[in-house]
Amino acid sequence: MSEMNCRCAVESFIDYAEAELGTEQVVALQRHLAKCPRCVEFLEAYRATSGIVQRALSLEPAPEVRDRLRTRVLNALGL
Numbered sequence: 001m002s003e004m005n006c007r008c009a010v011e012s013f014i015d016y017a018e019a020e021l022g023t024e025q026v027v028a029l030q031r032h033l034a035k036c037p038r039c040v041e042f043l044e045a046y047r048a049t050s051g052i053v054q055r056a057l058s059l060e061p062a063p064e065v066r067d068r069l070r071t072r073v074l075n076a077l078g079l
Helices: 006-011 013-017 023-035 037-058 063-076
Strands: none
Touching: 006 013, 006 023, 006 037, 013 023, 013 037, 023 037
């Protein structure tokens, strides 16, 4: 198995976070992360951002916010 580079590591973060990588890929990524602090930082930022987005998506906006947004979208579309 060849060494994983930063680009391959970053491209695998989504699958890694969702536990969708094969064993060999996980081992290669973990080896890379053990010696690459930049990728560790990037992965931590990805996880934090992903968590924030998930929490934001689970919130239900107040009815007045939803109505204002709907009005703006309709106006922007010229409807």
